[in-house]
Each structure stands twice: as C-alpha cells, then as structure tokens.
Amino acid sequence: MQEDYDITNIRFGARNDDAGLDVALYVNNVFDIQGDVFLVGATATPTLKYTNLPRTIGVELTKSF
Numbered sequence: 001m002q003e004d005y006d007i008t009n010i011r012f013g014a015r016n017d018d019a020g021l022d023v024a025l026y027v028n029n030v031f032d033i034q035g036d037v038f039l040v041g042a043t044a045t046p047t048l049k050y051t052n053l054p055r056t057i058g059v060e061l062t063k064s065f
Contacts, residue, residue, distance in 0.1 A: 006033070010026065024059070026056075036049055
C-alpha cells in the first residue's frame with residue numbers, strides 16, 4: 001500500500017527587463033521526503049518501487065532576445 005506524502009518546492013526570482021535577464025534560485029523537495037510514486041508487486045517477482053526525486057537545489061538563468 002502506498003502512503004500519503006507531501007512535497008514542498010520553493011522558487012525565488014528576479015527580472016531585469018532592460019537587460020532581458022531572469023535569474024531564479026529554486027529548491028525542489030525542500031524537506032527531502034522519500035515517497036513511493038509507484039509500486040509493483042507480484043507473487044513470482046520481487047517488489048519494484050519507484051520513489052520521487054531527492055532534494056534538488058539549483059539556479060536558473062534566462063536571457064531574452
């Protein structure tokens with residue numbers, strides 16, 4: 001049985017319209033929750049379990065032309 005879980009993501013960004021630049025800092029899965037996304041179980045095979053991605057931290061920079 002799959003149990004309930006919550007994932008928290010945050011994103012902060014800034015834009016400079018004159019330069020056409022956007023910059024953003026993000027954190028996905030802030031609390032590093034490991035939740036079961038998909039479970040497969042059968043009598044003749046071992047249980048197969050897919051989990052969500054771990055905490056991911058990044059910076060995104062975008063330039064408009």
